[in-house]
Amino acid sequence: DGGITQSPKYLFRKEGQNVTLSCEQNLNHDAMYWYRQDPGQGLRLIYYSQIVNDFQKGDIAEGYSVSREKKESFPLTVTSAQKNPTAFYLCASTQAGGGDTGELFFGEGSRLTVL
Amino acid sequence: GDSVTQMEGPVTLSEEAFLTINCTYTATGYPSLFWYVQYPGEGLQLLLKATKADDKGSNKGFEATYRKETTSFHLEKGSVQVSDSAVYFCALRNAGGTSYGKLTFGQGTILTVHP
Numbered sequence: 512d513g514g515i516t517q518s519p520k521y522l523f524r525k526e527g528q529n530v531t532l533s534c535e536q537n538l539n540h541d542a543m544y545w546y547r548q549d550p551g552q553g554l555r556l557i558y559y560s561q562i563v564n565d566f567q568k569g570d571i572a573e574g575y576s577v578s579r580e581k582k583e584s585f586p587l588t589v590t591s592a593q594k595n596p597t598a599f600y601l602c603a604s605t606q607a608g609g610g611d612t613g614e615l616f617f618g619e620g621s622r623l624t625v626l
Numbered sequence: 627g628d629s630v631t632q633m634e635g636p637v638t639l640s641e642e643a644f645l646t647i648n649c650t651y652t653a654t655g656y657p658s659l660f661w662y663v664q665y666p667g668e669g670l671q672l673l674l675k676a677t678k679a680d681d682k683g684s685n686k687g688f689e690a691t692y693r694k695e696t697t698s699f700h701l702e703k704g705s706v707q708v709s710d711s712a713v714y715f716c717a718l719r720n721a722g723g724t725s726y727g728k729l730t731f732g733q734g735t736i737l738t739v740h741p
Contacts, residue, residue, distance in 0.1 A: 515669075517669075544728070546731075551733060551734075552733055553630075553715060553731040553732055553733040553734050554670075554715065554729075554731040554734075555731075556728060559728060569728075601669055601670065603670075614660070614672050614675065615670075615672075615729055617662075617669035617670040617671070618669050619667075619668050619669045620667075620668070620669050
């Protein structure tokens with residue numbers, strides 16, 4: 512089945528460590544996104560990518576990095592510079608131009624906890 | 627910039643009660659509007675959408691009408707079920723500018739339905 516796969520589902524990290532969250536999609540979508548979800552704050556955009564080898568900062572990019580070497584993959588690295596990394600991270604994708612609705616398709620998320 | 631404001635929760639209802647979750651937005655141009663639902667521990671799923679003024683989106687008994695004059699997109703359901711318990715997010719997509727496919731989300735409203 513087509514969809515977006517995020518891994519790992521749960522991740523624990525010690526302070527000072529970098530971690531990488533995986534996001535893979537087989538929907539043949541051009542655009543991919545990373546959102547961060549915190550209780551009571553909705554979703555905030557970290558980074559997005561419209562095409563391979565190109566990506567743009569979102570609203571809260573500090574302390575994060577991404578790459579887009581393949582169309583189907585958009586990994587997110589949470590670096591030690593991120594001051595408060597404990598959160599639920601959601602990856603999403605959409606068709607070129609957003610299709611006829613602009614709908615985003617989401618993965619099931621990765622919950623990162625810093626110990 | 628674009629923004630979305632949802633009524634604060636949590637909202638607690640008895641089964642078969644009427645549901646309204648208010649959503650208002652600020653945006654330039656003519657955005658598309660969405661309601662997403664998130665069940666516990668999962669990613670977001672599109673519930674319904676509307677792409678132009680006066681459009682009504684509907685799905686699974688939920689409805690929302692795009693009101694440009696009041697910049698609103700309130701979610702309603704005539705008779706809620708326990709299985710509707712989830713977090714509901716209002717969102718907009720503005721096709722203008724360089725924010726390709728980017729969605730702007732409200733803060734989310736937690737709905738709990740009791741038997």
